[in-house]
Every structure is written in structure tokens, then in C-alpha cells.
Amino acid sequence: MPTFLPTENIFELVITAIFTKNFLLILFLGLCSFLGLTKDSNSSIGMSMAVTFVMGMASILTWPIFHFILVPLGLEFLQTICFILIIASFVQLVEFIIRKHQPSLYRSLGIYLPLITTNCAVLGVVLLNAQQNYSYVGSVIYGVSAGLGFGLVMLIASGIREKLWQRGVDMFEGFTGAFLVAAILSLIFVNYFGVITF
Amino acid sequence: MKLDERPSLSSEFTKGIIKNNAVFCLVLGICPTLAVTTSFENGMGMGMAFTFVLIGSNLVISLLRNQIPPIIRLPIFIVIIATFVTIIDILLEAYMPPLYEALGIFVPLIVVNCIVIGRAEAYASKNPVIPSIADALGVSVGFILVLMLIGGIRELLGTGKIKFVMLWLLENGQPGFLELATLNIPIEPATVMILPPGAFFTIASLMFLFKFMGKKMRDRRG
Numbered sequence: 001m002p003t004f005l006p007t008e009n010i011f012e013l014v015i016t017a018i019f020t021k022n023f024l025l026i027l028f029l030g031l032c033s034f035l036g037l038t039k040d041s042n043s044s045i046g047m048s049m050a051v052t053f054v055m056g057m058a059s060i061l062t063w064p065i066f067h068f069i070l071v072p073l074g075l076e077f078l079q080t081i082c083f084i085l086i087i088a089s090f091v092q093l094v095e096f097i098i099r100k101h102q103p104s105l106y107r108s109l110g111i112y113l114p115l116i117t118t119n120c121a122v123l124g125v126v127l128l129n130a131q132q133n134y135s136y137v138g139s140v141i142y143g144v145s146a147g148l149g150f151g152l153v154m155l156i157a158s159g160i161r162e163k164l165w166q167r168g169v170d171m172f173e174g175f176t177g178a179f180l181v182a183a184i185l186s187l188i189f190v191n192y193f194g195v196i197t198f
Numbered sequence: 199m200k201l202d203e204r205p206s207l208s209s210e211f212t213k214g215i216i217k218n219n220a221v222f223c224l225v226l227g228i229c230p231t232l233a234v235t236t237s238f239e240n241g242m243g244m245g246m247a248f249t250f251v252l253i254g255s256n257l258v259i260s261l262l263r264n265q266i267p268p269i270i271r272l273p274i275f276i277v278i279i280a281t282f283v284t285i286i287d288i289l290l291e292a293y294m295p296p297l298y299e300a301l302g303i304f305v306p307l308i309v310v311n312c313i314v315i316g317r318a319e320a321y322a323s324k325n326p327v328i329p330s331i332a333d334a335l336g337v338s339v340g341f342i343l344v345l346m347l348i349g350g351i352r353e354l355l356g357t358g359k360i361k362f363v364m365l366w367l368l369e370n371g372q373p374g375f376l377e378l379a380t381l382n383i384p385i386e387p388a389t390v391m392i393l394p395p396g397a398f399f400t401i402a403s404l405m406f407l408f409k410f411m412g413k414k415m416r417d418r419r420g
Contacts, residue, residue, distance in 0.1 A: 026394050028233035032312060035225060077288055080306040081280040088273060120229050120310045127303045175225055176406045183398030190393055 002067035006138040013138060017145035019193040023121050024153045025186040030121030033112075034154065035178050039165075043112075044158040045151075050112045052147025054094075055125050058087050059143030062126045063136050076130075083126045088117045121150060157181050207332045214336030221344040221401075222408045226312040230304050231345060232397040236356075239363050239375055241349025243297040244304065245342030246365055247286050251308050253334045254282040256322040260330035263323050275318045276309065283308045293373050313337060351400050356391035358383060 006013075023029045030051070037043045062083050070076055095113045099106045116122055125146045129139040160181050169177075220226050230248070235241045258278050259266075266274050287305050290298040298305070308314065317337055322330040354360045359382045363375040390396050 028229050028394070028397070029307075031228040031232065032226075035228065077284055080284055080287065080309055081277065084276055084280055084309050085273075088276065118310045118312065118315060120307050123307060123310050124303060127306055131303065174409075176402050176409065179398050179402035179405065183395050183402055186398055187390070187395040190395055 018149035029124040038158040044154040048151030211336040235349040241345035249338035256334040358387040
């Protein structure tokens with residue numbers, strides 16, 4: 001029977017999603033936006049905010065559909081198709097709404113919204129929620145904290161890449177540089193936060 | 199259009215392997231490339247699942263290319279791709295449970311793989327069936343080679359040995375990995391290569407190498 005209130009430890013969920021199982025550096029989800037958008041910090045802030053919002057909303061929307069429609073009918077194998085369609089239509093809807101009512105927000109976030117549909121981090125968080133069988137509140141908290149962890153790494157990496165670009169370090173140019181920055185950050189995350197166990 | 203003006207089937211096949219290699223040249227599909235390549239075996243399994251999805255989706259999309267209305271083509275592509283992903287997900291769960299466990303959520307995540315959507319949009323929706331399949335095969339071979347290369351390097355440096363395998367029917371009639379040979383090297387295994395940072399280090403060095411070689415070759419040519 002699906003439960004609404006969290007049965008899992010909330011603190012553990014938040015720490016897991018942000019640090020020990022960081023989406024970008026440990027689980028390798030959403031690397032396309034990491035490579036493409038960490039050249040400057042403004043676009044990485046915009047993208048992280050949009051991703052956090054869509055991850056939270058996707059968790060809110062998919063949980064009832066998975067637990068009240070797919071599971072009772074024994075159709076769990078349709079989860080991939082269902083989830084991707086829900087995410088795609090939700091993103092499209094949000095794009096229409098903020099274009100109409102919040103033009104300034106649309107100018108800063110709007111260009112990132114179409115990218116989010118094919119961002120594996122969003123589909124990944126929804127699939128992980130279903131796989132781990134989190135409660136409703138737990139899955140929403142997991143979704144939002146996964147987005148925050150994503151944003152944290154995007155900010156750090158864009159700061160590093162901007163500084164390196166200003167100094168003109170040749171070796172850290174382009175995708176090679178982005179991967180080297182990611183390797184060093186990932187080493188830090190694995191070493192420092194790997195010791196956290198619950 | 200005359201037939202001989204079209205690029206030949208073999209050139210459609212080979213262009214995806216080196217010249218337009220999805221991972222190193224176009225930098226697409228990075229997430230599965232890094233996440234599942236902890237060993238040669240996993241890399242190969244992921245590549246096979248990817249090949250099935252890409253060939254299936256390219257086939258269906260190029261068959262339906264005149265029926266799909268252009269304005270809603272992307273949702274239709276996603277539904278077609280998701281169908282093939284669901285099929286391979288169920289097949290892997292039934293016949294190869296160890297591989298299914300190892301790949302985890304990266305099998306359903308083939309749906310949002312940029313390479314599959316990219317080939318559907320750029321090639322299969324504009325070309326006939328046979329060239330589309332040749333194109334899918336070429337891109338898949340390029341992708342499998344990269345996965346096996348990265349998986350092999352990480353397994354070799356991380357555990358000190360590498361197990362070469364092949365997808366085949368085992369004695370009990372189930373599909374599985376047949377072990378061909380095992381290579382041992384006398385080094386201290388560096389566990390970090392199996393952990394996430396190793397994946398980033400490996401792909402950064404390989405990309406640097408590819409760029410360096412490409413630049414050298416261009417310089418030599420003039």
C-alpha cells in the first residue's frame with residue numbers, strides 16, 4: 001500500500017541526494033547540460049533553477065499516476081513511456097504559461113525549458129523514486145534535493161571554468177577541460193562524502 | 199535524383215564509426231558512456247541494448263516518415279523510441295538478470311539519449327529504410343567501440359585484469375556472456391578507476407588524445 005507520509009529518514013534523503021549520490025558527479029545524470037552550460041555562471045544558475053523546479057513537479061505528478069494507476073493494473077512496465085510523456089507535456093505547459101504571464105522570467109529561464117525534456121536527470125529522478133518505492137512526501141523531497149545538488153555542482157564548475165578561461169589555461173579548454181574539472185570535483189565528492197553512512 | 203549521386207551504403211555505415219563518432223566528435227550520449235563502463239562486459243551489454251533501440255527506432259521512423267506531421271514529430275519520435283526501450287527492458291530483465299542489475303536505470307534512460315533522438319531527427323525522418331538502417335548500424339558500432347574501450351581501460355587499471363567476452367548462447371540455452379580470454383597485467387590496481395572519478399579521468403584523457411591526433415593529422419595534410 002503506498003504511503004503519503006515519509007517512512008524514510010528525511011535528513012538521510014537530503015544528504016544522499018545532494019552529496020553522497022550527487023546526480024552529476026556520482027550517478028552521471030544530466031551531463032549534457034553540465035558540458036554545455038557551465039561556460040558562464042548566469043546560464044548555469046538559470047538551468048539549475050529550471051531543473052530543480054521541474055524535478056520537484058515531476059515527482060509530484062508521477063507518484064500518484066505510478067501508485068494509483070500503473071501498480072494496481074499491473075502495468076509497471078509502461079512506466080518509461082508514461083513518465084517521459086508526463087514530463088514532456090508538463091514542460092510544454094510551463095513554457096506556455098510563463099511565456100504568457102511572466103515574460104521576464106521567460107527570457108531568463110525559457111530557453112532552458114525545452115532542453116529539460118531530454119535531460120536524463122529529470123527522468124532519472126522519477127525512475128529512481130519508483131524503483132526505491134519512496135513515500136509521496138519522501139519522493140518530492142528527494143526530487144527537490146537532487147535538483148539542489150545538481151545546481152551546487154553546476155555553480156562550482158562554472159565558477160572554476162570561468163576563472164580558468166580568464167587566465168587562459170589552454171589545457172582546460174572546451175570539453176576536455178570540462179571533463180577534467182568534473183574529474184577533480186568528483187574525486188572530492190567521493191572522498192569527502194563517501195564516508196557518510198547511515 | 200540519380201542513384202549514383204547518393205552516398206553509398208558503405209559510406210553511410212562508416213561515417214558514424216570514426217568521422218562522426220557520437221561520443222568523441224559530437225559529444226552526445228555521455229551519461230551512459232560514463233555510468234555503465236565499469237567493465238568491458240557492462241560496456242558491451244549497454245552497447246547491444248543501445249543498438250537494438252537505435253535500429254528499431256530508425257526503421258520505424260523511416261517507414262513512417264511521410265505520415266508523421268512535422269509539427270508534432272518530436273513527441274511521436276519519443277513514443278516510438280520508448281516502445282523499443284520498453285521491449286529491451288523487459289527482455290533484459292527476463293533473460294539476462296545480472297546485466298539488467300548492472301545497467302540499472304540506464305536501460306530506461308536510453309529514451310532520452312541524445313544520439314537516438316538525434317539520428318531520428320537528422321537522418322531517419324528524411325531518408326529511406328535501407329540507408330537508415332546502415333546509418334543506425336554505423337553509429338551503433340562507433341558507440342559500442344567507445345564503450346568497450348572506456349570499459350576496458352577502467353577494468354584493466356582498476357582491477358589489474360581484463361575479461362574479454364562475447365554475447366552468445368550459453369550451454370543452458372540462455373543468452374549470456376561467453377568468456378573468450380582474460381588478460382592480467384602486473385600492476386597495483388587503482389580502485390579509483392572503477393569509481394566515478396575514474397570515468398571522468400578516462401574520457402578526459404581519451405578526448406585530449408583524439409583532439410591532439412586530429413590536429414597533428416590536419417597539420418601534416420597542409
